[in-house]
Amino acid sequence: MNKKLLLGDEAIALGALHAGIKGVYAYPGTPSTEITEFIQKSPLTAERGIHSSWCTNEKTAMEAALGMSYAGCRAIVCMKHVGLNVAADAFVNSAITGVNGGLIVIVADDPSMHSSQNEQDSRFYGKFSLMPILEPSSQQEAYQMMAYGFELSEREKLPVLLRVTTRMAHSRAAVEVADTAQELQALPFAKDPSSWVLLPANARRQYAALVEKQSALQQLASAYTRLEQDGPEKKLGIIACGIGYNYVKEAEEGAGGYHVLKVSQYPLPKDKIQELAACSTEILVVEDGQPFVEEQVPAMLGAGYVVKGRLTGDLPRTGELTPDSVAAAMGKASKRYFETPKNLVPRPPALCQGCGHRDVYTALNEVVKEYPNARVFADIGCYTLGALPPFRAIDSCVDMGASITMAKGAADAGLFPAIAVIGDSTFTHSGMTGLLDAVNDRANITVVISDNLTTAMTGGQDSAGTNKFEAICLGLGVEPEHVRVVVPLPKNMEEITRTIREEIEYNGVSVIIPRRECIQTLNRKLKQQRKNQ
Template sequence: MIQSTLALGVEAVGFAAFDAGIKGAFGYPGTPSTEGFEAVEQLILEARDGRAAQWAANEKVAYDLGLGMSYAGFRSLVTMKHVGLNVAMDAYANSALTGVRGGLVLLVADDPGMHSSQNEQDSRRLAEFAWLPCLEPSTVQECYDLTHRAFELSEALQVPVMLRIVTRLAHCRAALQRKEPLAPAALGLVPEASVQDWVLIPANARRRYVNLLAKQPRLMAEATPLNRLVPGPARRGVALAGMGRAYFGQLLHENPALAELPRLEIAAYPVDPALEEAFLAQVDEVVVFEEDYPVLEERLGLRGTARVRGRLDGALPRTGELAPRLLKAALGLAASAGKAAVSLDLPVRAPRFCDGCGHVDAYGALRDALASVGAPGTRVFGDIGCYTLAAQEPMAAVHAVVEMGASISMAVGAALAGQTPSVAVIGDSTFGHSGLPALLTAADSGVNVTVVILDNRVVGMTGQQPSQALDQVERMARGMGVAADQLQVLLPVPKQHDANVAALATALRHPGLSVVVFRRECIQSIRRGVLKDHDRQERERCTTEACS
């Protein structure tokens, strides 16, 4: 039976993974990938059939969880955003050598235009880097259909398969036709004869790398049916991938004459060079529409004599998202008749902290504490989370934000260079994600570093998922070598301001490592009751056990 529903593109991936019979889904929250995990998580919770859905401490852990499930013979989905794949890259690239048992699909959501990200890197490059296949849908229905295909390819080719979507598609809602769900099917553990394939000591890794390279022709052959060459009489053509395919389809509906342009439509990688060469033989000029790096553009530029246009020659902007208006401009199409360009001179409204957010009180205390110790101009190292909003005016309380977990390491580096006091601000979820190794180094360094952990008990920025470090931050800090007398837990509320300033000043004056935890649940989490059941269970446990 086929079910019809409305879904976001990223939700369609989650629905497809469930319907394809996964045993488990794993991920770390990150816009625009988060809703993909949440969609499949909800289905798994409702099914109650022994499947697992688990947020992980970071993307590498999530990938390892999925790889372990694959080793045991079951299908799994792993979700993350593009910068999250940087964190999981070691596991991802090495899994290309081990191969998989149960199908393993990696949903990576890229963010062209950097709506909520530090960069706009293109994950297709990392699929190519790891010699692994990548599927790239252009519609919500394709998100669903290509996810099913990705699981089939993963098991047929015995490699992980990347499914790459971008923000505009991830958060596009459309009608979706779902298939009858499959129950998880067990393939059993990796056979005894293949066990050494998963042991990447150099001798085995060299053999497995040769094997991976030998698979490339088959990977290309399996990808080719998902790509197509549409002939046309014109000598100018278009090469389309991802949202380029979607937007050109819109233009084709508005301008039927565009059907005369030969089209190379790409939905899967690696791309067969013969297909590219056959396309280029039909044209004198080609305009490439893809999101975000010039991956196809560079490939086509190396083949044939046709002039290749796109992001590299200025036909399209080098950065930012594709949009139908950019395609029109590159193709020399006039604006739609009767539709005048609209220009609205609206004031910029930057995002801000939620009313009642405890981070505001924490930053206020930090500002006043720095002033009280005679260091009001101290540069503060920040991290990735909603607390990064403090970098903006009028607060301007954070002066460096680079990547997850960097604040502590950078503060230690600055302290080793002579900055004192040196201050790092990090959230509880980011602390569990990648701050722990940095704190271990901070404890070993012996320099004056004050680490301020803003503990709102959830992953606030991406939808208030419960933090992996829930109510464990001070125990984790102690385990990393922080002395008990240099660890304080404070409540960030206005009536505690003077006491919090005094506590922070003490920490700032300490010549070594000190940690200050500001704990207060996210105001949005409280409103939604995210931790209500957890806190009730904890209270019940504490009636029968000694709780500190």
């Protein structure tokens, strides 16, 4: 064994490599992106021929990983929490088909919405799907859980959900890791191929078997569940989930005084929770996310037992937990390490100087002011910052791909002009189907695909549609004369504004593609070129 200083994401990635994976499938999304990037850069990936390219979206990633499992090899699929919504169809059904080679679905949740639209807690998806859930409380556990998760997956023939939060994904700790990696795992094809064909008769049989497994899975949760009792007397009992365990131990400062049930695997072990209740006066549930455990515990203990947490106001109802908020809920004096300084000047994010999106919004604002009823429907990406000063150029941003379909719906209602702004990676992720709907209905919308040749918001990963957008739009049925490419630069402003005006006035679907490389990825390329000279 040797020690490495690793992010939680990096510990997961190294654990997967050492557990003998054959492939990683992912769509970039903070705070999960570094898992795939670590694997892509690892020498072991090239040495073993591990598949590690970015996918078009989370659904395709989930399905490809399931295909690798079908073929008998170990695979992981990585995404952020809102990406699990996109992958949900395949994710839920994968628990019914079961798996062959081990399959771990790694989802990074984002309490406090540091870079997300909501605070969704992915543990609800795991419970809904009836699959085992792992939630590491430390980077060391994150590393170790990968080998354990694959063994669990192959033994139970089920996918495993591994859930982390932003603080676990993006904090560092020393991790003891193995000196060598397991050999690549490969199992023969499943003996009963009908389990993978979800005709209703097969699905009913498979689902019944899945339900029957739940009591056994509950017993297996003891592998990463530990009851720490502080003496024989009754005291406050704490259920500490995932990284919440670290906050509890920090608040304790080694002095004890509480009975603590550490939970890092689900379904919840009912017997352990009842054992904690028997030696406690009341229970505080510490979980970074939504009240997933807090809602289940009263059903296990009865209505008369006091259970506190986010729902009772003892912990904040929204946002990340902190050591201070947990200490206060435990009745300890807060050190207020995490208090925001009162003299801190806010620094809202802004589009980079030299970014092509700036020129797109400058041109769009120039034209839009000529149309009193114009509305601009935008999407998820760097260009969402067009909502902020100095541009204030967009009127909506809901979810990946929503810009085109919302513009279409508004146009169907009679709005003119209805304009959609979407990025290159987001367009291939979930915008293409909306454009097809618009073409089929001959919707009167103007679509701007702002192409910076990368997935810029998450650090410059490859974009699935690079150099294919004109062909995609033509293939979906947009008229060739209304697929137009411009270069977003100040010197081209007259051409860009003229193009936008002409396409707004066209009664049908038109697509404008402003194309210029992201200034950040371009700078990195130029530095690398100078370095290689």
